[in-house]
Amino acid sequence: MVIITVVLFALFLLIMLAILDFKLGRKKHLAEVEHDVFPKRKSNISLFTDGGTLFKHMYDDLREAKEHIHALFYIVREDHISKEFLSILKEKAEEGLEVRLLMDWGGSFKFKKETVQQLKGSGVEVYFCHPPKFPHLFYSINERNHRKITVIDGKIGYVGGYNVGKEYVGQDSKMGVWRDYHLKVTGEGVKDLQFQFLQDWKDDTGIDLRENNQYYPPLTPGEITHQFIPTNGAFLTETFVSLIKKAKKQIIIATPYFIPSDELIKELFNALNRGVKVSVLVPQKEDHLLLRDAGFNYFPALMQAGATIYRFYYGFYHAKVMVIDEEICDIGTANFDKRSLFLNHEINCLIYDSEFVQCVLHEIQEDMHNSEVLTPDYLKKRSFLAKGKQRVAKILSPLL
Incomplete structure (x- = not known):
């Protein structure tokens, strides 16, 4: 019993030290990070x-x-x-x-x-x-x-x-x-x-x-107007929020991992409330434990608000794309998840060219053709294990 108590205490102490390390590291990171934006x-x-x-x-x-x-x-x-x-x-x-x-x-x-x-x-x-x-x-x-x-x-x-x-x-x-x-x-x-x-x-x-x-x-x-946006574990939320706020008709988000920040999910609901069609395209397969299941913490409420969730089944979907109103698209290295938003160093390209955006939309439509639409019935039938992974993913979302 004593040994178990010591092990549990040591594990608790290790977790607390890791949390403290993470918070102090994040504070130092934010104090030093610069907001770099290249011109168009x-x-x-x-x-x-x-x-x-x-x-x-x-x-x-x-x-x-x-x-x-x-x-x-x-x-x-x-x-x-x-x-x-x-x-x-x-x-x-x-x-x-x-x-x-x-x-x-x-x-x-x-x-x-x-x-x-x-x-x-x-x-x-x-x-x-x-x-x-x-x-x-x-x-x-x-x-x-x-x-x-x-x-x-x-x-x-x-x-x-x-x-x-x-x-x-x-x-x-x-x-x-x-x-x-x-x-x-x-x-x-x-x-x-x-x-x-x-x-x-x-x-x-x-x-x-x-x-x-x-x-x-x-x-x-x-011929194509564009802008590179590098981010270093900060400021990506602002870029995505700005794009979502521009939308008048349609938003398409294609990402392998859907774990948005509170600010981003709020803006998506705002878009839905003003009549914008929102589509999210994610993989059906998983390449990392918990990442696929983390999205189910957001999908039900989005679906109820009118969003459509597509799950790509023809292999693995790793694209990182956002399309706004057939006028602007964002293609780059950043996923729509908290790791890309708050930890990773990324670079995205905003493209302001309707003809190029149409080419992107053609590819996305093909991806949607190779996807299934997530339904309320599917959500109800998810296994106990899947729902358990979803809950664990919610707790660990800052690292996902």
Whole structure:
């Protein structure tokens, strides 16, 4: 009995220390974080919703690089898809190009030290983002760099939801088809992706290359007006709220994880009350414990207020998209969840071009065609286990 009491006390103490660590870490984070917003730019933008097609184009562009390659990913696996990616980086570095690779410490935790040494041996500069550090160890473990940015010669940029690995081309038998949205950018906006990469490079290496003109070649304006919005665990709520408030007819939110803040859920109800049609598109499958079930803490009330919830069943849905009134769309790395809102470092692209938005809507309509509409009857029939996971997810939502 004494042993059990000691163990329970130790567990309680550990939980209290973790909560204190998290709160102090968050307070320090908010005191230091800056609200960075890039200006509106004009670029040419292509949309990719298939991993195989994306990687073919990206790898071809990487092979054509002449001066430098900068790549940042939350996850880089060690499989045949990532092997090709890493081989290209090594080949270009051996040709004399500057090649820099950032990977998130948490997302790419399983990346082998031997592979890092091989990359460095070929001349690739490799660093991991946000390794855990004192004094706020627990908080720093949770504060991840979730951005996915690739910049080639300062002239071509890629940004969006895809990481590097076989599941992202639909070759994971558990996940099946992987549905995601990623952008290729040429034109003025590339300078902002370049600056953001170099900002992250400085944060994680201490090396400041942001003002080096060799990384900012002259760029010709494109046809599409857009704006990159980087967020560092703060200010994303304000961006999403601003978009929701603009809506007069329709809001579509596509996200793998639906765990909004109180402010966001309030604005969605406000939109519904003023007659705006609200649609939420989420996956039927889960790739992380509790994340799928967390959405059910919000779905019933939204449905009762008039929202439609679609659950994508044709594989796994990982896209991060918001469309407002067929006029504005937001595509990027941020999920509609509290981790992206309050912890992760993200980057989103607001696109102000009705023709491009129509292309996005065409893809979303295909996604909805491969989805089922959530019904009140389904909610009633959910299992005891599923409802239990939902309750646990509610408690842990700040970390989800």
